[in-house]
Amino acid sequence: MQDNILSMSSITKAYRMGNEEQIVLKQIDLQVRKGDFLAVLGPSGSGKSTLMNIIGCLDSPSSGNYMLSNQQINELNEKELAAIRNKEIGFVFQQFQLLPRLSALQNVELPLVYAGINEKERKQKATEMLSRVGLEDKIQNRPNQLSGGQQQRVAIARAMVTEPTILLADEPTGALDQKTGQQIMELFQQINREGKTIVMITHDREIAKTANRIVHILDGQLREEAAYV
Template sequence: MTAILSLRGVTKSYGSGDLQVQALRGIDLDVPEGDFLAITGPSGSGKSTLMHILGCLDVPTTGSYELAGVDVSQMSESDLAHVRNREIGFVFQQFNLLQSQSALRNVELPMVYAGMARAERQDRAAEALERVGLGDRLDHKPTQLSGGQQQRVSVARALVTNPTMILADEPTGNLDSVATTDVLELFHALHDQGRTVVVITHEADVAASAAHAVRIRDGRLSHEAAGV
C-alpha cells in the first residue's frame, strides 16, 4: 500500500554543545494510506517531539519526512502552515474549542482560514457534525456539551477540510471511560471508511485498540502488536 507518511533517519536535537539534547534518534516509520496507528511511550520518550514533526509543527534536525509524497522536512514556516491547514486534521486532548462560539462555528474555522465562502463552509461544517453524530447540536456552545461531545466537535473540525490524515494527540486524556469508548468507536468508523488515523497516547488500552502500534522510548521506535 502507498505510504501516506514516510520518515527516514529522522533526528531532532535541541540546544547546542554540551547542553544539546537529542529527542529523536534515527526514526524510520512508514504509515500506509488508511492505517490506524497508535504511537505510545512514557513521558520524556520523544512522543511529543515526534507528534510535532508528524503534524508539521516542527522540522527534523536531520533526515526526511514525506507526507503524501511531498518532502516537508525542510519547508518554510509559511509552507508548513499551508500543509497543516490542508493535509492534517488535528484532534487535541484539550479540545481547543472557542467557548463563545457554536459547534457549527468551531467546525467552520479551518475553512475560514482557507478563505472559503460562508455558505459552502456552513454546509460542510453541518455535514461534518452530522457524520460524528451531532447533527442536532449545531447551535450548542462547548459549555452545553459533554466532554465526549466536545471531542466529537473537534473530530468534525479535523475532518472538514478532507485532510490526508487525522492526527490525534492524547484525544481521550480528559474523557471518562464511556466517552473514551465513544471517541475510539468514531476513530474506528473513520478507519473503516479508509481514513488514515494516527493517535499519540500514553494509555495502553487506547494503543491496543489501534490496527497497529509503535512504541517510542529514549527517542527510538519499536513495533508492537495491536488490536483490531
C-alpha cells in the same frame, strides 16, 4: 512503498539547553500507509509529543527526511507549512482546543476559513461533518454547553472537515472518562473503516489496542509491535 502516505527516514530532533544537547528523537524511521490506524505508544518523556509535532508539521526535525503526501516537508517555510497543516492534517487534541466564544458550527468552520472556502460551502460542509459525529442538534451550542465527549466530537468534526490525508490525535481520550473515551475510540474506528488514515499518540495501552498497528516509542527510538503488523 508506493502507497505510503507518510514516510520518515532518519528523523532526529535535538534541543540545545545551555551547553548540553538533548536528543529527543534518534534516527526515527516510520512509514504509514493509506488506511492505517497507527498508535504511537509511549510513556511521558519518551519523545512521543515531539514526534507528533513533527508529523503534524508544527515542528521541524533537526535532521532526516520527512515526506507527507509526496511532499518534502523539511524544506518548507512557515507559510507553506500552514497550508500543509490546513490541507493534509486534521488535529485532535487532548484538551479539545475549541474556541470558547464560537459555536460548534463556527469551530468546525474555522479550518475552512483558512482554506479560503466561501461561507455558504463552509456552513454546508461543517453541518454535514457535525451530523456525521452525531451532533446535528448541537451545532449552535458553544463548547461550555457541551459535555466533554461532545466537545471532542466537535474537535473530530473540525479535524475531518478539510478531508485531510491523516487524522493526528494526541491523547484524544486523556480528558474523558472511560466510557466516553470508549465511545470516542469507536468513532475513530468507524472513521478509519471509512478509509481515513489515523495516527494516534497515547500512553494508554488499552487505548492503543483499538488501533490496528502499534509502534512503541521509548527514549526517542521507535519499535514496531510485531503482532499488529
